[in-house]
Amino acid sequence: MKKKNDEKIIFFCNGKKCGKYNKDPKDYLKNKIIEFGLEDKVCVSKMDCQGMCKKAPVVCIQPKDVWKKEVSVKKAKKIFEKHIL
Numbered sequence: 648m649k650k651k652n653d654e655k656i657i658f659f660c661n662g663k664k665c666g667k668y669n670k671d672p673k674d675y676l677k678n679k680i681i682e683f684g685l686e687d688k689v690c691v692s693k694m695d696c697q698g699m700c701k702k703a704p705v706v707c708i709q710p711k712d713v714w715k716k717e718v719s720v721k722k723a724k725k726i727f728e729k730h731i732l
């Protein structure tokens with residue numbers, strides 16, 4: 648029997664640098680979560696600067712502990728398909 652998906656959290660770095668670039672991918676993922684009715688299973692949260700500012704914006708998906716750098720809307724789409732659905 649397939650195990651139910653555990654709750655997932657998408658952390659967006661909200662440090663000075665990432666905060667400048669994360670709006671579009673964040674909006675994209677929030678909209679997808681609503682579109683697919685995953686509000687109870689997935690939440691989007693913030694985290695402090697992770698010291699990888701050159702790779703802004705930085706995203707972390709838990710509990711899989713997947714880290715993604717330079718997350719554009721295109722990358723956010725891949726994240727959604729691979730790690731959220």
Ligand code: FES
Binds near residue numbers: 660661695
């Ligand atoms: S601001 Fe995101 S890693 Fe520093």
